[in-house]
Amino acid sequence: MEPLGTSTVLLVICLSCLLLSAIWKSQANKRKKMPPGPTPLPIIGNALQLKTNHLDLTLCKASLSETFGHVFTLHFGTKPVVVIHGYDAVKEALIDRAEEFAPRGKMPLLDKYFQGQGIIFSNGERWKQLRRFALTTLRNFGMGKKSIEERIREEAQYLLEQLQATKEQPFDPTFLLNCATSNIICSIVFGKHYDYDDKKFLAIMAVMNENFEIVSSPWGQVANTFPSFMNLIPGPHHRIGTNLEKAKAFVTEEMEAHKETLDPSSPRDFIDCFLVKQDQEKNNEASAFTTENLIRSTIDLFTAGTETTSTTLRYGLLILQKYPEIEGKTNAGSTGVLLCFLHVGFLTLSLLRLLSEKVREEIDRVVGRSRFPCMSDRGEMPYTDSVIHEIQRFISLVPMSLPHSVGKDTPFRGYTIPKDTTVFPLLTSVLFDGKEFPNPTQFDPQHFLNKDGTFRKSDYFMPFSAGKRVCAGEGLARMELFLFLASILQNFRLKPLTDPQDIDIKPHLSSVGNVPPKYRLCVMPR
Numbered sequence: 001m002e003p004l005g006t007s008t009v010l011l012v013i014c015l016s017c018l019l020l021s022a023i024w025k026s027q028a029n030k031r032k033k034m035p036p037g038p039t040p041l042p043i044i045g046n047a048l049q050l051k052t053n054h055l056d057l058t059l060c061k062a063s064l065s066e067t068f069g070h071v072f073t074l075h076f077g078t079k080p081v082v083v084i085h086g087y088d089a090v091k092e093a094l095i096d097r098a099e100e101f102a103p104r105g106k107m108p109l110l111d112k113y114f115q116g117q118g119i120i121f122s123n124g125e126r127w128k129q130l131r132r133f134a135l136t137t138l139r140n141f142g143m144g145k146k147s148i149e150e151r152i153r154e155e156a157q158y159l160l161e162q163l164q165a166t167k168e169q170p171f172d173p174t175f176l177l178n179c180a181t182s183n184i185i186c187s188i189v190f191g192k193h194y195d196y197d198d199k200k201f202l203a204i205m206a207v208m209n210e211n212f213e214i215v216s217s218p219w220g221q222v223a224n225t226f227p228s229f230m231n232l233i234p235g236p237h238h239r240i241g242t243n244l245e246k247a248k249a250f251v252t253e254e255m256e257a258h259k260e261t262l263d264p265s266s267p268r269d270f271i272d273c274f275l276v277k278q279d280q281e282k283n284n285e286a287s288a289f290t291t292e293n294l295i296r297s298t299i300d301l302f303t304a305g306t307e308t309t310s311t312t313l314r315y316g317l318l319i320l321q322k323y324p325e326i327e328g329k330t331n332a333g334s335t336g337v338l339l340c341f342l343h344v345g346f347l348t349l350s351l352l353r354l355l356s357e358k359v360r361e362e363i364d365r366v367v368g369r370s371r372f373p374c375m376s377d378r379g380e381m382p383y384t385d386s387v388i389h390e391i392q393r394f395i396s397l398v399p400m401s402l403p404h405s406v407g408k409d410t411p412f413r414g415y416t417i418p419k420d421t422t423v424f425p426l427l428t429s430v431l432f433d434g435k436e437f438p439n440p441t442q443f444d445p446q447h448f449l450n451k452d453g454t455f456r457k458s459d460y461f462m463p464f465s466a467g468k469r470v471c472a473g474e475g476l477a478r479m480e481l482f483l484f485l486a487s488i489l490q491n492f493r494l495k496p497l498t499d500p501q502d503i504d505i506k507p508h509l510s511s512v513g514n515v516p517p518k519y520r521l522c523v524m525p526r
Contacts, residue, residue, distance in 0.1 A: 034421075035068065035415040036072060037068055037072040038064075038068075040075035043078060045078060046075050047077070047225065050076075059074075059424075059428075060426065060428050070084065070089040071083070076422075084423060086433070090429070091459075093423070094425055094468075097412075098468045101425075104122070104123050104127070105405040107402070109215060117293050119134055119300045120300045120304070141187075148188075148476065149479060152479060152484070153374070158196065159176060159180040159484065164525065168522050174310075176196065177314050177484075178205045182201075185302060189270040189305075211243050214237055214239065216512045216514070219237045223235075248299065262275055264276050274294045278294065304471070305476070309481060312397055316388070317521065318505055319391060320387075320489075320494055321494050321496040322503040324500055325358065327358065327360060359387055363490050364490075366380045369526075373482070374483075375479060382455040384485075386456070387445045388482060389447075391481075392461075393447065396514055397463060399513075400424040400425070401427050402465075404422075404424070404425060404469065406419060425466075427462050431461070488523075494523060497519075504517055
């Protein structure tokens with residue numbers, strides 16, 4: 001073969017340069033129409049400007065919103081993402097224009113395993129069918145009704161027995177809280193209750209807990225930013241696939257057992273209902289009710305119904321150890337305790353009295369010690385309710401929501417977001433809004449109290465996201481948080497192993513989720 005001549009080589013180089021120039025100009029034109037943002041570097045994008053240990057607070061920095069406005073573009077590697085910052089912009093996208101911003105955005109670390117199946121990571125007609133079916137089924141099996149409240153109260157009794165069994169010795173509350181919250185969703189999905197020492201049950205919760213930590217870790221963040229590169233790099237992010245296979249095997253075993261005992265006229269749980277629906281649509285080639293979607297949807301419900309609520313409870317118990325005056329350990333009349341709640345402005349004497357009561361005193365007054373708390377008590381327990389809301393606000397559990405996208409080129413606030421661009425509604429920017437919540441970085445239940453001591457609702461309270469993709473189990477989670485936390489504090493005092501001043505309540509991991517540091521505590525019967 002004859003070597004290429006000099007003129008041929010030069011021609012190839014020139015054509016390559018022209019092609020690269022055309023691509024660059026095309027991308028530059030698109031960038032001009034997109035929201036502004038800091039200049040990205042080749043390949044790594046804006047990676048050097050983003051802190052992997054607390055991404056949401058990095059994005060909330062005033063410098064970004066003040067410089068670029070409430071909608072700006074960042075590059076996660078080579079891919080541009082649009083960040084929506086602040087209540088007005090987030091509300092406009094997720095609520096006022098909910099249909100346009102309903103599509104799920106890219107999460108490469110999980111997309112390669114879910115492949116658009118299930119409820120959380122699907123889009124289009126498949127997502128609409130599966131979500132509608134899940135919501136209907138959850139309601140039919142008691143979500144938001146008295147029947148599910150009774151299940152939660154029964155599970156609270158199991159949890160209290162397990163706490164009593166610790167015999168005032170230090171323990172890690174992670175798996176006890178996981179068991180309690182998981183059994184609620186399991187009663188709906190699998191139609192059964194698992195013992196707290198069931199090895200298979202504990203094993204599946206362990207892998208789900210690990211996956212939540214991995215996707216929220218720097219490993220997970222880098223794997224979502226540079227997926228092709230990280231596929232070649234060893235690390236804990238590869239365990240996600242192995243863990244999901246274990247979850248799939250667990251669900252498949254339950255599904256096969258359900259098939260053997262299925263009575264189509266009397267479905268017992270979500271799996272039964274799905275199998276009945278699947279049979280009804282067996283001749284519909286476009287049906288979303290496939291075996292793969294049953295498995296993935298069940299994993300979605302099981303994970304979402306366990307991890308988010310149990311993590312919120314675990315974080316809440318840590319915060320209450322940090323601030324024992326809120327739980328009710330210190331003298332109710334302590335001036336020092338009250339001063340930690342004072343903001344600029346006049347506080348009435350009635351508010352001061354309310355703040356001095358604390359959660360346990362309120363529980364004792366409203367519920368007493370002879371019965372379990374119930375949801376009808378919540379209206380008479382504004383301080384307890386405000387503490388739970390403040391826990392959710394303060395921890396901002398899913399700080400950037402799960403990513404959204406747009407299904408077509410979408411005008412937004414004077415810019416154009418190109419089709420299929422990933423969009424992050426920055427929920428932390430709403431939950432930490434300084435005008436709505438003075439001193440937002442401080443844990444303060446008064447954020448949800450009126451001056452007369454009544455509970456204060458806020459449109460800025462979006463821990464479950466908002467719009468079309470709002471958490472399907474929001475009502476169930478709210479019920480669990482109130483009943484579990486009130487039951488624990490009704491029966492036990494929390495005893496930290498260190499001085500409360502030394503307790504660190506900053507997230508241990510922060511990306512997809514804010515994960516509290518691991519800790520141990522003692523619970524002392526009252």
